[in-house]
Structures are given as C-alpha cells and as structure tokens.
Amino acid sequence: MKRIINFAIACMFAQTSLGQQISGTVFEVNSEIPVEYANIGIFGKNTGTCSDQNGKYTLQINPEHHSDTLIFSCIGYHTYSVKVSDFINQNNGNVSLEKRTYDISEVVIRPRKIKQKELGNTPRNQIMIVCFPLKNYQGGGYELGVLMSNKKTAFIKEVNLDVERCTYDTVFLRINIYQVHKKRKNEFENILSSPIYLNLSKEEVKDKITVDLRHLNLVVEGDFLVTIEYVKDLGTGKICFRSGLLFAGTSYGRSTSHGTWGKWPVGMGLSAEVDVEK
Numbered sequence: 001m002k003r004i005i006n007f008a009i010a011c012m013f014a015q016t017s018l019g020q021q022i023s024g025t026v027f028e029v030n031s032e033i034p035v036e037y038a039n040i041g042i043f044g045k046n047t048g049t050c051s052d053q054n055g056k057y058t059l060q061i062n063p064e065h066h067s068d069t070l071i072f073s074c075i076g077y078h079t080y081s082v083k084v085s086d087f088i089n090q091n092n093g094n095v096s097l098e099k100r101t102y103d104i105s106e107v108v109i110r111p112r113k114i115k116q117k118e119l120g121n122t123p124r125n126q127i128m129i130v131c132f133p134l135k136n137y138q139g140g141g142y143e144l145g146v147l148m149s150n151k152k153t154a155f156i157k158e159v160n161l162d163v164e165r166c167t168y169d170t171v172f173l174r175i176n177i178y179q180v181h182k183k184r185k186n187e188f189e190n191i192l193s194s195p196i197y198l199n200l201s202k203e204e205v206k207d208k209i210t211v212d213l214r215h216l217n218l219v220v221e222g223d224f225l226v227t228i229e230y231v232k233d234l235g236t237g238k239i240c241f242r243s244g245l246l247f248a249g250t251s252y253g254r255s256t257s258h259g260t261w262g263k264w265p266v267g268m269g270l271s272a273e274v275d276v277e278k
Contacts, residue, residue: 025094040258043069051140061084070083114276145225148223148225159211
C-alpha cells in the first residue's frame with residue numbers, strides 16, 4: 001500500500017481567525033475592471049488570502065499586525081503596499097492596482113551550444129505521494145514548489161507534474177516561476193508578466209500534466225523555483241502528486257499570500273524541461 005503524506009500547509013503554518021475583518025474589491029486603476037486572484041497578505045506573517053474571480057476578498061487581521069505592511073499584488077500589475085493601521089483607518093477596503101509595463105531587454109544574438117536537461121523531481125515509480133486536501137482552506141495563496149538547481153542561463157520549455165490521483169471535479173491552479181536571489185537564497189522574485197492557470201476537469205488530469213511555456217520566452221540565470229498555487233476553493237477532494245524523500249530538488253512551501261517560505265522534506269513530482277547554455 002502506498003504511503004500517503006497529507007500536505008496541509010495551513011496546519012504547519014497556523015493562521016488564526018481572530019482579530020479584525022477587512023474586505024473589499026481589487027480593481028484595475030481608473031476602471032471598474034476587477035483583478036482576479038490577486039495576492040493579499042501581510043509580508044512574512046502567514047496572514048493572507050487571494051481575491052476571487054470578481055476581485056473580492058476577505059481577510060482577518062490580528063491587532064499585533066497593525067504596524068506591519070499589507071501587500072496587494074498580482075502578476076502583470078504594480079504592487080501596492082500600505083501600513084495595516086493606515087489601511088484600516090483610511091480605506092473602505094477597495095484597492096486599485098496599476099497595470100505594469102515590462103521592459104524588453106536588448107537581445108544579442110550569438111552562436112551558442114545548448115543541451116537539453118530535465119531539472120527537479122521525477123519520482124514516477126516511487127511509492128510516496130503528497131496530497132493537498134486543503135481541509136483548512138482560508139481563501140488562497142497556498143503554494144508548493146521545487147527549487148531547480150541550475151548554474152547557467154536556461155530557457156524554460158515546459159513544466160511537468162507527476163499526478164498520482166485526483167478526486168476534485170475540476171482542478172484550477174496557478175503556476176509560478178521565481179528567480180532565486182543570487183545572494184539571499186530564500187528570496188524569490190516572480191518573473192512572469194502574465195499568470196499561468198491550469199483549468200482541468202477530473203477526466204483531463206492525467207498521470208503527467210505537461211504545461212508548454214515556450215511561447216513565454218522565459219530565461220533564467222541560475223537557480224529558479226517552480227510552484228503550484230491554490231488561488232480558489234476547489235471544494236471537497238484532493239489532488240496527489242508522486243513524491244520521494246531523496247531527490248535532486250528541494251521543496252519550498254508557504255501557507256498564504258506573501259507568507260514565509262519554508263523548506264519541506266519531500267520532493268514532489270514537479271520538473272522542468274530546459275535548454276541550458278553549455
């Protein structure tokens with residue numbers, strides 16, 4: 001019988017429901033267009049959530065966090081940061097995010113020797129699995145991923161998920177790609193200019209889910225982190241991934257939007273196909 005690891009981030013990083021409740025809607029600036037699945041949270045405090053598909057959110061904030069920073073962010077928009085006490089006293093809960101313009105770096109074309117590599121974890125014949133029951137689901141931002149060990153310039157072609165089972169009727173997940181800070185190895189910066197969503201029915205969830213990223217032209221320098229994120233309540237069920245304890249990739253997870261990253265002793269089945277410069 002297969003050994004199951006029930007991965008419940010919310011139990012590992014406790015989030016209390018006491019304190020003051022704030023709620024509102026995240027919009028695009030100077031418009032009534034809602035920003036769906038925006039990340040909302042207190043930096044490093046494991047108190048956070050996501051807006052829903054209509055931009056609406058609700059968040060419980062404890063009094064001890066009133067001097068901390070509340071962050072509203074979404075891929076493709078500028079981040080909005082504000083002191084918690086100022087937000088509570090001066091704001092009706094609604095926030096406007098400004099669309100972000102991404103600079104295109106100059107491309108220098110030169111002959112290169114490239115080799116194809118598969119980074120991360122590929123435990124496709126292992127007996128351990130990591131499951132996401134989300135019994136303590138609080139509104140979004142649960143994230144788990146694998147650190148891809150890479151020393152040179154790499155072009156990310158695709159991401160692969162090794163699935164053991166899925167009981168959700170529909171799976172809706174966000175994929176994030178983070179560049180690892182060169183000096184502070186536990187700090188990550190999302191390099192995407194637009195969100196990547198997986199929206200699959202139970203019948204479409206196969207043993208291996210492949211997400212083609214070639215069209216995004218994602219280039220990283222050195223180590224990078226690939227994660228999957230729950231941004232909405234999926235209802236009753238779970239999705240489980242093949243796993244192992246001793247694989248090349250280090251797993252990282254966090255329980256809420258803008259929460260603290262932590263290392264995990266299991267290597268979930270998540271890998272990346274890349275072209276690496278020799």
